[in-house]
Structures are given as structure tokens and as C-alpha cells.
Amino acid sequence: MSVDLLYDWLNESIPFLSGNSLLLLLAIVIPAILLFLVIAVNAIVLVYAERKVSAFMQDRVGPMGQGVGLHAGKWGMLQTVADALKLISKEDIIPRLADRKLFIMAPFVIFVGAFIAVIALPFGETLIVADMNIGIFYILAVSSFGVIGLILAGWSSNNKWSLYGGMRSAAQIISYEIPAGLSLVTVIMLTGTLSMQGIIQYQSGGLFDWIVFSSPFSFIAFIIYFIAAIAETNRTPFDIPEAESELVGGFHTEYSGMRWSFFFLSEYANMLVVNGVAVAAFLGGWQSPIPGYLNSPGWGVFWFISKILVLVFVMMWVRWTFPRLRVDQLMDICWKYLLPIALFNIFGVGIWTLIFG
Amino acid sequence: MSELAFWSVAFVTVASAGMVVFSGQLIYSAIALLFTLLGVAGLYIFLWADFMAGVQVMVYIGGILVLIIFGIMLTHKIVSVKISQSNVQRKLGAVVVGIFLIFLTSSIGDAPWFQMVTTEPSETVRTVGRLLMTKYLLPFEVASILLLGSLIGAAMLSRKEE
Numbered sequence: 326m327s328v329d330l331l332y333d334w335l336n337e338s339i340p341f342l343s344g345n346s347l348l349l350l351l352a353i354v355i356p357a358i359l360l361f362l363v364i365a366v367n368a369i370v371l372v373y374a375e376r377k378v379s380a381f382m383q384d385r386v387g388p389m390g391q392g393v394g395l396h397a398g399k400w401g402m403l404q405t406v407a408d409a410l411k412l413i414s415k416e417d418i419i420p421r422l423a424d425r426k427l428f429i430m431a432p433f434v435i436f437v438g439a440f441i442a443v444i445a446l447p448f449g450e451t452l453i454v455a456d457m458n459i460g461i462f463y464i465l466a467v468s469s470f471g472v473i474g475l476i477l478a479g480w481s482s483n484n485k486w487s488l489y490g491g492m493r494s495a496a497q498i499i500s501y502e503i504p505a506g507l508s509l510v511t512v513i514m515l516t517g518t519l520s521m522q523g524i525i526q527y528q529s530g531g532l533f534d535w536i537v538f539s540s541p542f543s544f545i546a547f548i549i550y551f552i553a554a555i556a557e558t559n560r561t562p563f564d565i566p567e568a569e570s571e572l573v574g575g576f577h578t579e580y581s582g583m584r585w586s587f588f589f590l591s592e593y594a595n596m597l598v599v600n601g602v603a604v605a606a607f608l609g610g611w612q613s614p615i616p617g618y619l620n621s622p623g624w625g626v627f628w629f630i631s632k633i634l635v636l637v638f639v640m641m642w643v644r645w646t647f648p649r650l651r652v653d654q655l656m657d658i659c660w661k662y663l664l665p666i667a668l669f670n671i672f673g674v675g676i677w678t679l680i681f682g
Numbered sequence: 683m684s685e686l687a688f689w690s691v692a693f694v695t696v697a698s699a700g701m702v703v704f705s706g707q708l709i710y711s712a713i714a715l716l717f718t719l720l721g722v723a724g725l726y727i728f729l730w731a732d733f734m735a736g737v738q739v740m741v742y743i744g745g746i747l748v749l750i751i752f753g754i755m756l757t758h759k760i761v762s763v764k765i766s767q768s769n770v771q772r773k774l775g776a777v778v779v780g781i782f783l784i785f786l787t788s789s790i791g792d793a794p795w796f797q798m799v800t801t802e803p804s805e806t807v808r809t810v811g812r813l814l815m816t817k818y819l820l821p822f823e824v825a826s827i828l829l830l831g832s833l834i835g836a837a838m839l840s841r842k843e844e
Contacts, residue, residue, distance in 0.1 A: 427713065458806060459736045466736045469744025473716060473751065480709065480755050488755065495752055502744070519807055 330451060331355065356454045360443050368593040372405045375641055382645040415582035420483060423579065427481035431474050432580070432587035438470025439594035446601040447521045449611050449625040460521035461513070464602055465506055468557065471595065472498045475576050478588070482579035490575025493565050493652065498557055500659045505553035507667035508546040511674040512536055512606045515543065525610030532614040537607040540681075542673040547607040549667050554599035555640055556659070558592065562647040563655060600636040601629075608632050688728055695721025712751050719743050733807045 332352040339348065373388075377400075380387025388401025419428055445460045447453040457463050472495050479491015513519060515536060516527040528535050537547045556563035567575035577588050604610055609632075611625030619628075650658070694717055701714035719742045726735035803809070814822045 424709075427709070430713075457732065459732050462733070462736045462740075462807075466740040466744065469740065469748065472744065472748050476748065476751050476755065477713070480751075492752070492755060495748055499744070499748060 356444075360440065360454065364440065364443065364590060364594045364597070367597050368590045369405045369409060371593045371596065371637060372408070372589070373402065374637070375644075376401075376404065378638065378641040379645045382642070409586070412582055412586040417582045417584060418579075420579050422483045424481040424483065427477050428579075429584075431478035431481060432584045432591075433474075434477060435471050435474030436587050436591045436594075438467055438474060439591035439598065441470075442467050442598045443594060443601075445521055446598065447525060447605055447610055448629055449622050450522075451622065452626060453522065456520060456522045459519045461509060461524065461602065461606065462519050464598060465502070465509070468498075468502070468595075468598070471591070474591075478580070479576040482576075484579050486572040486574070486578045487576050490567060490572050490578070494559060494576060497559070497563065497565065497655060500656060501553040501556040501563075501663075504549050504659060504663035504667045505557060507664070507671060508550040508553070509602070509606055510671055511543055511546040514671070514674050514678065515539065521605050521610070525605055525612060528609040529612055529616075531612075531616035532609075535607065535609040535612075535614075540674065540677045542670050542677055543607070545666065546670050546674075547603070549663050549670070550603055550607070551636070551639075552658075552663065554603060555643060556655070558595045558599055558640075560596075560640060561644040562650050564649060565652055565655060596637055596640065597633065600633045600640070603636055604629060604632040684728075691721050691724035691728070695725065709751070709754050712747065712754060715750070716743060716747055719747065730803055731806065733810055 329352075332349055335348045335352055377387045388404035419425060442464045444454045445457055445464050447456065475494045475498070476491045479487045479489075479494070482488075512524060516524045518524060518527070524536075532538065536543045538544065559567060565571075567577075572578070577585055580588065609628075611629040613620045613624060613628055698714045698717035698721065702711045702718060705711045705714060719738065722742075723735040723738040726732070726738060
């Protein structure tokens with residue numbers, strides 16, 4: 326529900342306060358709280374999914390929760406809830422030689438970056454907090470907050486591993502933003518709009534009107550975007566900022582308890598954002614794959630979320646399949662392969678729209 | 683409500699700009715610059731220039747500020763010299779700033795200002811793009827040649843001698 330719609334609704338339903346700026350404040354605060362809940366639930370579900378997926382891929386069973394008394398529920402479904410409770414009650418340690426102010430600030434900068442990007446995600450036809458004119462560009466722009474937060478976390482910890490992790494992640498995310506942005510340019514060229522809802526409206530009419538299938542170039546663009554998205558969320562095979570075997574934990578080595586869990590909330594929120602952008606830009610957003618079938622607003626939310634979850638599953642699949650890249654290989658893939666292909670792609674889409682458009 | 687929002691954005695911008703100048707540590711200046719740039723993006727939004735605000739965040743925060751922090755990180759704590767920011771010639775600076783302030787306030791008072799548009803323009807990005815490709819094509823191309831030149835220059839400077 327967008328802020329404007331909510332404001333109008335509040336104005337009608339609470340007549341004695343109508344026109345009051347208090348209602349506008351409410352219309353801003355309510356979606357913010359809802360989004361926070363979405364992010365928290367998203368992290369809990371995805372962490373559980375990650376553990377189960379990795380377990381099944383390695384021929385294990387993962388968290389199972391057996392025995393009597395307090396246990397983690399059937400199939401270990403409460404495992405991440407228990408983990409969250411543990412993290413909340415854990416001691417908060419700040420190293421003595423750390424830069425205290427920046428150390429405290431860094432997780433929040435990262436979290437804010439992830440949070441304000443979710444604002445522009447279209448969960449349904451009307452279910453979007455803010456449908457901005459520059460929606461997709463806005464999401465690309467605010468993702469730079471995450472980089473600053475990562476560098477700050479790495480720097481302020483006063484730890485060599487953290488510093489290396491922060492620097493690696495900055496180099497990586499800045500580099501991979503370029504192919505991600507260029508592959509989204511092809512989408513913008515086809516749709517002629519930057520608004521998320523506008524891009525989704527362009528793809529109405531079933532599976533073969535989705536941008537990913539509309540031309541060979543946009544299919545390549547989708548692949549490039551997805552690879553860059555994995556790199557931007559710092560996941561294996563692009564997880565050199567964390568690289569457990571080299572850097573202990575990378576930028577979050579010194580963090581513990583609640584502050585550490587903020588990194589993970591925002592990491593999973595970032596997965597939601599990049600996959601949400603992929604779904605909205607290439608896979609038809611909240612539209613049903615079969616035109617006119619199961620296309621009501623409620624089903625829209627279902628389609629959007631299930632498409633995201635499919636992409637998240639692919640990300641997890643990739644994570645537990647491929648080994649980590651070296652730093653130089655990582656940069657090679659970005660600058661020598663993805664970037665030229667993405668540039669060629671823009672040219673190709675231009676020709677394609679000239680001929681068929 | 684929107685007036686309150688405007689003043690808070692303006693306050694954040696100016697206060698953090700002050701912190702950029704007066705903070706003793708370079709890294710704190712860089713972080714304060716984050717809020718200054720963000721505040722300027724907010725001011726663009728008040729002028730309905732949403733695309734400009736996005737570009738501001740993307741280029742200045744995502745690019746330039748990250749590079750600045752990167753530079754500080756690469757030098758500070760690795761080189762054993764403590765890098766701090768110091769302001770010298772405060773008195774002389776104050777005189778120059780005072781003269782500049784008088785000059786600015788008088789010219790702001792004299793300038794004929796456009797009235798702020800109160801309704802949201804329907805299309806901003808499309809208009810900007812169209813103007814760049816028609817009316818302002820030459821400046822646009824000149825700027826891109828300049829950027830290309832600096833890109834090649836940077837690559838030349840940073841490559842290893844063979």
C-alpha cells in the first residue's frame with residue numbers, strides 16, 4: 326500500500342483528525358514498521374532455507390530439532406527463531422582500540438541502505454510504499470550506502486582482517502554495480518520508464534511478454550544482472566570480503582550479538598532487494614505467467630514473492646556448488662567479460678528495438 | 683509538515699557541512715560529508731528534481747565518497763603517520779569568508795528568483811533526456827569527451843611501468 330493511498334484511507338476512516346499532519350506521519354510510520362517486519366521475517370525464513378538447502382546439497386539433514394522439552398520444532402523450523410533470540414541476548418563486545426562511534430554506526434548505515442531500498446519494491450499492483458518516477462534508479466543509487474557501511478565496519482574494527490574485508494567488498498561492489506546498471510539500462514530502453522510499476526505494466530500479458538524472453542539480448546542482460554547481483558550481495562562464489570578461510574569473518578570479524586545480526590538482517594534484505602529488482606525488471610514482477618489467470622492483487626503478492634524465492638534458491642544453489650574466486654579472477658570477470666558483454670548488449674537491444682520495436 | 687521537513691534537511695546539510703570542516707579526524711570529515719551530500723540530494727527532491735537527487739546519491743555517495751574513504755583507509759593505520767585534518771590561517775579565512783558572505787547575501791537579495799513549482803511535474807527523466815539530446819547536445823558531448831579524457835589519464839597514471 327503506497328503512502329498516498331494509506332493517507333487518503335486514514336483521512337476517510339478517522340474523520341476528526343482529517344487533514345492533520347499527524348495522519349501523514351502515521352501513513353509514513355505504518356509502512357516503515359511493516360517493512361521492518363517483512364525484513365525480519367525474510368531473514369528468519371531465508372536463514373532457515375539456507376541451512377536446509379546447504380544441508381540437502383551436502384547430503385545432510387540440517388537442523389532437525391529432536392528430543393523432548395525445548396527443541397527447535399518440527400524439522401528444526403524454529404531453529405532460526407532460537408538463533409535470533411540467542412543473538413539478542415548475547416553480550417555486545419566493542420574492542421577497546423576500535424573507533425567506537427564508527428563501530429556503532431556501521432551496522433546501522435548498512436541496514437538503512439537495505440531498508441530504504443525495500444521501499445521501492447512493488448509487492449503488488451498497489452502494494453508499494455513509494456512508486457517513484459525513478460524507482461529502479463533509486464534502488465541502484467541507495468545501494469551505495471551498503472558499501473559505505475561495509476568500509477566503515479572494516480575500518481573501525483581496528484583489525485587487519487576487517488580492513489581487508491572492507492576494502493575488498495568496496496572494490497567488488499563498486500565494480501559489479503557497473504554491469505548490473507548497464508544490464509538494467511537494456512530494460513529501461515525497452516520499457517521507456519524508470520518507474521518499477523511502469524516496467525511491470527510493460528510486461529503484462531503472460532510469460533512470453535516478460536522482458537527476459539522478449540529478445541535474446543535481454544536474456545543475456547538478465548544473466549549478467551543475476552551474476553552481478555550475487556556479487557553485490559557478497560555471496561559465494563563472490564564472497565571474498567568474508568572469505569572465512571582467509572579473513573576469519575572479513576568486515577564483521579569483531580562484531581557480536583545484536584550488531585552482528587544487523588549485518589545479517591541487511592544481507593538477507595539485500596538479497597530480497599536485488600532479486601526483487603530482477604523479478605520486477607525481467608520476470609514480470611507481480612504478473613501471473615498465464616495472462617488473465619490468477620491475476621488478482623492477492624495472487625500478485627504470491628507471484629512476486631514466489632519468483633523472488635525461486636531466484637533466492639538459485640543463489641543458494643550457486644553458493645553451495647561453486648568454489649570461491651580469487652580477487653584477480655573476480656575483477657577479470659567483471660571488467661573483461663561482464664562489462665564488454667553488457668555494453669554490446671545495449672547496442673544490440675537498440676538495434677532490436679529499431680527493427681522489431 | 684513539508685516546511686518542517688525542509689528545515690530539518692537544510693539543518694542536517696549545513697550542520698554536517700560544518701562538521702566536515704571542523705572535525706579533527708579526516709575519517710569523521712568523510713562521514714560527515716555523507717550526510718551533507720544526502721542533504722543536498724534531499725534539497726533536490728524539494729525542487730522536484732528526483733532524477734538529480736538519484737544522480738547525486740549515486741555519483742557522489744556511491745562513487746566519490748567511497749573513493750575518499752578508500753583513500754583514507756589505504757593510508758591511515760597502514761602508514762604509521764597519523765593523518766589528521768588541521769585548519770590553518772583561521773583569522774584570514776574568517777575575513778575571506780565574511781566578505782564572501784556579505785557578497786552572497788547581497789546578491790541573493792538582488793537576484794530575481796523563480797517561484798518554486800508547487801505541483802509535481804509529470805515527467806522529469808524524459809524531459810531531461812530529451813533536452814540533453816536536442817538543446818544541450820554540444821555541452822553534453824563536450825562533457826563526455828572530458829570524462830573520457832580523464833578516464834584514459836587515470837588509467838595511464840595507475841598502470842605499472844613495463
